[in-house]
Amino acid sequence: MATYSTNEFRGGLKVMLDGDPCVIVENEFVKPGKGQAFSRVKLRNLMTNRVWERTFKSGETLEAADVLDLDMEYVYSDGEFWHFMKTDGSYEQFAADERAVGDAAKWLKEQDVYSVTLYNGSPLNVTPPAFVDLEVVDTDPGVKGDTAQGGSKPATLSTGAVVNVPLFIEIGEVVRVDTRKNEYVSRVRNG
Amino acid sequence: MSWKPGATPAMLRARAQLLRALRDFFDARGVLEVQTPVLGRHTVTEPAIESLPVTIDGLQAWLQTSPEYFMKRLLAAGSGSIYQIGPVFRAAEQGRRHNPEFTLLEWYRVGFDLEALMVEVADLVQEVMESPRPHVAEYRELMQAHAGVDPWRDDPAQLAERASAVSGIPREQLNRGEALDLLMSGCVEPALADQGPVIVQHYPPDQCALAAVSEVGGVAVARRFELYLDGIEIGNAYEELLDATEQCRRFEADNARRREAGQPIPEPDGRLLEALEAGLPQCSGMAIGVDRLLMHRTGAASLDEVMAFSLERL
Numbered sequence: 001m002a003t004y005s006t007n008e009f010r011g012g013l014k015v016m017l018d019g020d021p022c023v024i025v026e027n028e029f030v031k032p033g034k035g036q037a038f039s040r041v042k043l044r045n046l047m048t049n050r051v052w053e054r055t056f057k058s059g060e061t062l063e064a065a066d067v068l069d070l071d072m073e074y075v076y077s078d079g080e081f082w083h084f085m086k087t088d089g090s091y092e093q094f095a096a097d098e099r100a101v102g103d104a105a106k107w108l109k110e111q112d113v114y115s116v117t118l119y120n121g122s123p124l125n126v127t128p129p130a131f132v133d134l135e136v137v138d139t140d141p142g143v144k145g146d147t148a149q150g151g152s153k154p155a156t157l158s159t160g161a162v163v164n165v166p167l168f169i170e171i172g173e174v175v176r177v178d179t180r181k182n183e184y185v186s187r188v189r190n191g
Numbered sequence: 192m193s194w195k196p197g198a199t200p201a202m203l204r205a206r207a208q209l210l211r212a213l214r215d216f217f218d219a220r221g222v223l224e225v226q227t228p229v230l231g232r233h234t235v236t237e238p239a240i241e242s243l244p245v246t247i248d249g250l251q252a253w254l255q256t257s258p259e260y261f262m263k264r265l266l267a268a269g270s271g272s273i274y275q276i277g278p279v280f281r282a283a284e285q286g287r288r289h290n291p292e293f294t295l296l297e298w299y300r301v302g303f304d305l306e307a308l309m310v311e312v313a314d315l316v317q318e319v320m321e322s323p324r325p326h327v328a329e330y331r332e333l334m335q336a337h338a339g340v341d342p343w344r345d346d347p348a349q350l351a352e353r354a355s356a357v358s359g360i361p362r363e364q365l366n367r368g369e370a371l372d373l374l375m376s377g378c379v380e381p382a383l384a385d386q387g388p389v390i391v392q393h394y395p396p397d398q399c400a401l402a403a404v405s406e407v408g409g410v411a412v413a414r415r416f417e418l419y420l421d422g423i424e425i426g427n428a429y430e431e432l433l434d435a436t437e438q439c440r441r442f443e444a445d446n447a448r449r450r451e452a453g454q455p456i457p458e459p460d461g462r463l464l465e466a467l468e469a470g471l472p473q474c475s476g477m478a479i480g481v482d483r484l485l486m487h488r489t490g491a492a493s494l495d496e497v498m499a500f501s502l503e504r505l
Contacts, residue, residue: 007283029286033417033427033478034398035239035372037284038358055358055373058283 003061006039014046014067017054021046021065021119031058046117046124065119072116074108082108084116084123096123104128106161107179128179133188134158135174142170152184197495197504205489206497209481212319213276213296220311222272222298227261229278230254233460236445238452239368241282243291253457254280257478258297260463263431266299266474267466274298276481287493288423290501294481296426301472305414305430308475309390312418312428316388320488325388325418331410333391337382338374342395343410350374371398384422392416402429418479420487426479435467 004015009027016022022043031037037058044051046067056062072084072094081095082105094116098105100123104114107128117125139155152164155175163177165184174188198206214224234242234253242253255261258275265273279295300308313324334340340353347367354370355362357377365373383389393412396404403414414430432438442459449456485497495501 007285027286029284029289030376031239031284031289032372032375033424033480034237035375036369037239038373038376053359055360055377057360057364057369 001066002064004064005061006056006058009039009041009056009062014065015043015062016065017043017045017052017062020048021067021124022052023067025051030055046119066121067124068118069115070118071113073113074110076110077108082126084114084126087113094118094123096126100124101126104179106159107132107134107177109134109159130178130180131176131185132179133174133176134161136165136169136171139165139169139171142168155184193504195504196499197501198497198499202485202489202491202497203499206485209319209485209488210276213315213481216315216319217274217298220272222274222300223270225262225265225270225273225275226277227258227265227275228255229280231261233260233463234457235259236442236449236457236459238445238448238454241454242457243280243282244455256281257295259476259478260460262297262299262476263463263471264466266301267469267471272298272300272303272474285502288483288486290482290494290498292502293494293498295478296481296484297476297478299431299474299476301474303475304473305392305416305428305475308428308430308477309392309416312390312426312477313388316418316420320388320420320484322388322420325390326386327390327392327416328383330391330394330412333379333382334371334374338378340374342371368397371395380419380422380424382422383419386419387421389419390416391419403432414475418477420484423483423487425483425487426477428475428477430475431471431473433467433471433473435464438467439464 004013009024011024011026013024014021015024022045025042025044028040030040039056039058041054041056042051043054071087073087075083075085075093081097082101084094084096086092104126115127116123134157136155137158140153151167153167154162155165155169156162163182163184165175169175169187176185176188177183178185230245230252232252235256240256242256245252245254257279258277262273262275276294276296278292280292282291284291316322317324331341331343334342338353340350350367350370351362351365354365354373358373393407394415396411396413398413404411405414416428417424418426446456482494482497486494489497491497
């Protein structure tokens with residue numbers, strides 16, 4: 001397995017630390033004029049999502065983590081696992097458990113494409129696109145003509161996610177949502 | 192990667208103004224501007240500083256990490272007080288506050304002891320940086336207050352234990368020097384961040400390659416101080432070592448440490464030793480990172496913003 005030296009550390013690099021795959025968030029080179037060089041590194045543990053801060057002596061190495069981000073199509077859920085399929089024409093499928101899917105579950109729409117992080121060949125994490133278009137399946141009746149006024153109401157989307165939408169949105173309309181902030185962005189023309 | 196410089200036109204003007212203000216400061220004090228080679232046959236032996244090697248027609252040469260050796264040869268030849276502003280190079284130093292090539296202001300004051308130089312540094316901070324005069328802090332007291340160690344009393348194992356707790360590096364991997372560096376950058380520097388200009392003085396002798404040593408409060412201390420602006424290291428000053436034999440001994444001690452660590456072994460600079468034997472006048476010298484001064488003056492977050500072209504734009 002490849003290793004990375006401190007001078008190769010940069011944001012996004014996936015490495016093993018204390019037996020867990022981590023992604024480097026930030027690397028700061030620290031060196032007093034007359035002293036030793038160190039790297040002060042922030043890493044996010046991909047298993048727990050917790051952020052660690054560690055200092056390394058310059059020249060130290062970390063093993064690369066066998067972690068791969070792939071675009072995959074969401075196929076279906078069997079109640080226990082969420083099944084994804086590679087988009088490279090191989091039809092190869094991967095089953096992600098609840099821990100891997102996490103909060104992404106509420107944005108999963110069949111046949112849409114998501115970023116799946118594989119660790120040692122199994123799904124570790126599922127990331128939805130920043131913006132998804134989903135149909136409103138339940139909300140209070142719309143207020144006619146009220147397209148400019150403030151105010152909002154909760155709406156349940158086809159995937160089960162609940163977001164606040166403007167009062168004029170009706171059941172059956174498609175809305176664009178920012179998945180990172182869980183926020184309504186705009187109305188998408190039907191069809 | 193874009194072809195564009197890191198520094199904006201306004202930043203280029205701020206740099207030119209700073210350089211002019213520094214030159215005005217020294218010219219008004221009768222300190223002579225000099226230029227010495229950036230490329231030298233010899234380089235420093237300090238284990239913590241790596242030089243970039245260059246080969247000229249099969250001859251081993253080095254990009255200078257500071258103009259110190261050449262400037263000391265000028266001093267020994269009777270130049271009087273001198274200053275220089277120019278590029279220096281240090282291998283494998285890159286980050287928000289490090290770039291392998293940077294601009295160093297270095298000056299030597301003949302007849303000045305460290306206290307006299309400290310007054311001049313305070314003048315420079317006040318006049319050029321338009322900041323309040325630095326307050327002077329003791330290295331030992333800062334370490335005791337913020338890192339919970341006494342570098343003169345605690346043994347290397349105790350220092351390593353504390354540095355390990357702060358950094359997460361296993362203590363058996365830390366020697367005394369590394370432990371002190373980690374505690375300084377991890378505990379003391381953050382505590383200086385909201386204190387404006389601070390001069391830290393009275394370092395342990397093993398933390399300084401070229402400084403004279405004296406006794407203060409019953410312990411040996413190096414004749415050295417550092418200038419910090421808002422917790423960022425800006426420059427280092429020494430009351431210079433005059434003794435050629437002691438200098439030679441330190442070169443050899445440095446190279447013994449380098450050999451142990453598997454680092455390159457630069458041959459000691461025989462011409463510097465000859466100059467010291469001929470007689471270096473009693474003097475004190477300071478080196479200041481000009482790019483970091485500019486960062487401080489403009490509130491820039493990284494060297495890339497204050498340099499025309501940092502390493503990543505070359």
